[in-house]
Amino acid sequence: MKNKKLEISVFVSGFVVMVFEIVGSRVLVPYLGTSIFVWTSLIGVILGSLSFGYYFGGKLADKKTSFKIFSLIIFLAGISIYLMTVLRLPVLIFLRKFFLGIRSSSFFSSLFLFFPASFFLGMVTPYAVKLKMKDLKKTGKTVGNLYAISTLGSIAGTFLAGFYLIPFLGTSKTLYILAGILIVLSLFLSLNIKIKEKIYFLFLIILTLFFHNYFKSFLNEDFIDIDTFYNRVWIYDFTDSLTGKKARAMVIANENSSASFLDNNDLVYEYLKYYNLAQHFNPGFQKTLLFGGAAYSWPKYFLEKYSKATIDVVEIDPGITEIAKKYFRLKNNPRMRIFHEDGRSFLNRTTEKYDVIFGDAFNSHYSIPFQLTTKEAVEKYYHILNNKGIMIVNIASAVEGKKGKFLRAEYKTFKEVFPQVFVFPVQYPKQGEIFQNIILIALKCDCCVTLKSDDKKLNQYLNHLWQKKIDDDLPILTDDYAPVDYYINQNF
Numbered sequence: 001m002k003n004k005k006l007e008i009s010v011f012v013s014g015f016v017v018m019v020f021e022i023v024g025s026r027v028l029v030p031y032l033g034t035s036i037f038v039w040t041s042l043i044g045v046i047l048g049s050l051s052f053g054y055y056f057g058g059k060l061a062d063k064k065t066s067f068k069i070f071s072l073i074i075f076l077a078g079i080s081i082y083l084m085t086v087l088r089l090p091v092l093i094f095l096r097k098f099f100l101g102i103r104s105s106s107f108f109s110s111l112f113l114f115f116p117a118s119f120f121l122g123m124v125t126p127y128a129v130k131l132k133m134k135d136l137k138k139t140g141k142t143v144g145n146l147y148a149i150s151t152l153g154s155i156a157g158t159f160l161a162g163f164y165l166i167p168f169l170g171t172s173k174t175l176y177i178l179a180g181i182l183i184v185l186s187l188f189l190s191l192n193i194k195i196k197e198k199i200y201f202l203f204l205i206i207l208t209l210f211f212h213n214y215f216k217s218f219l220n221e222d223f224i225d226i227d228t229f230y231n232r233v234w235i236y237d238f239t240d241s242l243t244g245k246k247a248r249a250m251v252i253a254n255e256n257s258s259a260s261f262l263d264n265n266d267l268v269y270e271y272l273k274y275y276n277l278a279q280h281f282n283p284g285f286q287k288t289l290l291f292g293g294a295a296y297s298w299p300k301y302f303l304e305k306y307s308k309a310t311i312d313v314v315e316i317d318p319g320i321t322e323i324a325k326k327y328f329r330l331k332n333n334p335r336m337r338i339f340h341e342d343g344r345s346f347l348n349r350t351t352e353k354y355d356v357i358f359g360d361a362f363n364s365h366y367s368i369p370f371q372l373t374t375k376e377a378v379e380k381y382y383h384i385l386n387n388k389g390i391m392i393v394n395i396a397s398a399v400e401g402k403k404g405k406f407l408r409a410e411y412k413t414f415k416e417v418f419p420q421v422f423v424f425p426v427q428y429p430k431q432g433e434i435f436q437n438i439i440l441i442a443l444k445c446d447c448c449v450t451l452k453s454d455d456k457k458l459n460q461y462l463n464h465l466w467q468k469k470i471d472d473d474l475p476i477l478t479d480d481y482a483p484v485d486y487y488i489n490q491n492f
Contacts, residue, residue, distance in 0.1 A: 005067075005189060006128045009074065010146050012185055013124040014153030016178050019161040020081065020121075021046050023178075024114055026171040026232045027084075028106065029253050031092045035367060036485045038106045045110035046118045053122015060123065061130035070127050071189035077120035078182030084113050085175040102489045125150050167319075170227040223251075224327070228319025235327055240268060248328060250295045252320075255366060258294035260328045265300040271394050271426045271437035272298050273461070276305075278356045280458050281390045281443060285309060285355035289384075291343045291372065292361035293320060295328040303333055310335045312354075314346045314361075344371040347380040355386050359393035366396030367489070370482040373410055378417045382444060391418075391442045396488070399425060399466055400432035406487035407438055409474040416476055419446035422465060429464035 024042050032038045060069070095109045125146055132142050165174045223236035234251040240261070247268050249259040259268040267273050275298060278285055286309050290298060293315030302311050315321055318340040324330040339346055343361055363369050371377060381391050397407035407423070414421045426437040443449065453459040475481065 006132050006146065007149050009070070009185060009189065010125050010128050010150040011153035011156075012181060013074070013077070013121050014150035015157035015160075016077070016081075016153075016182060017046075017050070017118070017121050018154040018157035019165065019174065019178055020114070020117060022158065022161040023166060023171055023174050024110075026166060026227060027088055027113065027175075028092070028109060029232050030234060030251070032102065032106045032109060035102065035106075035363075035489055037103045037489055041103070041106040041110040042114065045107065045114055049115045049118030050122035053119045053124075054126050056119075057123030058126035058130070061127045065127075065130050067131070067189055070124075070131060071186040073120055073123050073127060074182050074189065075186035077117050077124070078179045078186065080117035080120060081175055081182065082179035084117060085172060085179065088113055166227055167229050170225075171232065226319070226323060228317050228323070230317040231320065233320065233323060235323070237262070248295075250320075250323070250328070252294065253363060255362065257362065258297050258328075260295050260297050260300070265297075265304055265329075267297060267301050269297070269437075271439060272301070272360075273457075274394075274424060274426060274439040274464075275302075275358055275392055277424075277439070277441065277458060277461055278358075278390065278392060280453050280455070280462070281441060281449060282355055282388055287352075287354050288312070288356040288358065289352075289354045290314065290358040290360065292359070293324065293338070294360075296321075296324045296330045297328075298358065298360065299336055300328075300330065303335055310337075312337045312339065312352070314339045314341065314343050316340065316342050342371070343369065344377060347372075347377060347384070350384060352384060353386050353389075354384055355389050357381055357385065357389070357391040359391065362396070367485050368393075368395070370477070370484040371479070373413065373484055374477045374479050374482050375413050375416055376479050378414055378442075381442075382417050385444045387445060388447075389444045391440075393440045393442075395438045395440055396435070397438055398433050398435045399423065399438065399468075399470065403433060403435045405474060406484060407440075408471055409477050409487060411440065411470050412472060412474060413476040414440065414442045418442035418444060420449070422451075423470065424461065424464045425466055426464065429466070432466070432468065 021042070024046070025039065028038050028042060057073070091112055092109055095105055095112065098105075129143050129146055132146060133139065161174070165177075169177070223234045226233045226235070231252050235248065236251070237246060237248050239245070240247045243261075246262045247259050248262055250257050261268060278288070288302070288309060288311045290311055290313045293299070293313045296313070299311050299313055302309070313336065315338060321330070321338060321340065359368070359372070361369055361372055385391065393410075395407055395410060397410075398404035399407055411421060411423060420443040422441045422443075424439040424441070425432070425434075426439060428434045428436055451462050451465055453462055477484070
């Protein structure tokens with residue numbers, strides 16, 4: 001076993017690096033979302049940190065080589081992960097407020113939280129190479145073997161993190177396990193820490209735990225925190241400001257994805273009420289499809305209001321559906337079918353025909369998954385609609401100016417396929433530069449339609465029609481070119 005200490009060490013460090021990186025996304029998501037900017041920052045910072053670690057690890061190994069220093073490097077990596085775990089909440093909240101843009105806040109959050117541990121983990125393999133080096137004639141073999149073992153550890157960490165650790169243990173427990181593994185490994189390598197140093201580290205751990213718990217108490221963050229295979233989900237109760245009724249919200253990727261009243265299935269969010277325009281543009285509809293389930297607010301309301309209609313729901317995350325059943329009163333219904341898969345893959349394979357398609361799928365910072373926004377996807381929407389079918393999509397955007405780029409690109413994309421497309425700003429119908437919910441309605445037929453209704457509520461929604469010309473200043477979205485995250489995140 002003594003001769004295998006270095007091999008075990010580099011395997012474990014490779015394992016921890018990949019688990020740490022994958023879990024890192026769950027650390028950042030509740031505060032920054034899951035946009036491409038967050039992933040870019042996280043991956044870039046960790047790679048940069050590892051590079052610094054490789055450089056300084058090799059440099060340190062050339063100056064002084066000992067198992068004591070090697071074990072200390074691993075110990076410091078474990079302590080860094082531990083400190084990141086207990087201090088991430090105040091750090092993220094502070095940095096999110098201090099840095100206004102999503103790019104700067106995601107970069108500096110990644111830098112503060114992930115640089116220290118990644119730096120020390122990067123030092124492990126080059127230092128182990130120097131400890132292992134005995135015969136200069138076998139330098140290549142020694143280096144190749146250790147880096148191969150480290151990579152095998154990374155492979156194991158990747159699969160274990162994605163398939164088991166995050167779904168079954170969650171974020172915090174996984175990080176604590178990583179810290180514990182490294183600290184135990186450092187002791188396994190016979191780190192001789194004096195009693196004074198042991199007391200110091202014990203005091204540091206107790207102090208950070210106290211600070212972490214005090215900060216959470218100070219913020220009064222009373223919510224349920226759940227990890228699924230796809231998302232990190234927060235659930236909390238609140239009082240609706242308009243009705244004064246108690247409601248429950250589901251937060252996914254740093255946005256309030258859905259909400260339901262605790263005692264009925266009425267709609268909390270105003271934009272969902274515009275889905276009722278389906279009965280104006282296609283009266284007598286029977287078969288409908290919804291992309292994006294979340295707390296299933298619309299399906300629950302729909303099944304009560306439209307007793308003769310059916311709804312199919314495409315929700316990528318089965319864990320979200322289970323949460324909706326447990327915390328949001330979702331029940332099985334013979335008029336509702338649920339498909340747990342990506343919306344685009346469902347579009348690609350389905351042979352069903354629908355009267356109405358509802359779009360309410362988001363992934364990060366109000367960004368619709370790009371694969372559901374492109375011309376290729378819109379053509380598939382068109383294809384699975386019946387002759388008088390309509391599509392109603394919830395979009396978070398402005399209409400005019402820099403904040404309206406996504407709406408204008410998506411509007412142009414729909415106009416390429418559908419003969420009639422209408423836009424209804426929900427909160428501020430005459431203020432085009434304000435970022436808000438916007439309902440886009442596309443009709444498959446080119447028949448004449450009226451934009452007035454005898455129904456008072458429906459007429460109120462129809463009065464929000466955007467009547468100005470929408471600028472044609474952006475290219476259509478395609479599978480090859482769809483900068484959806486870029487358009488949306490210019491607002492943050």
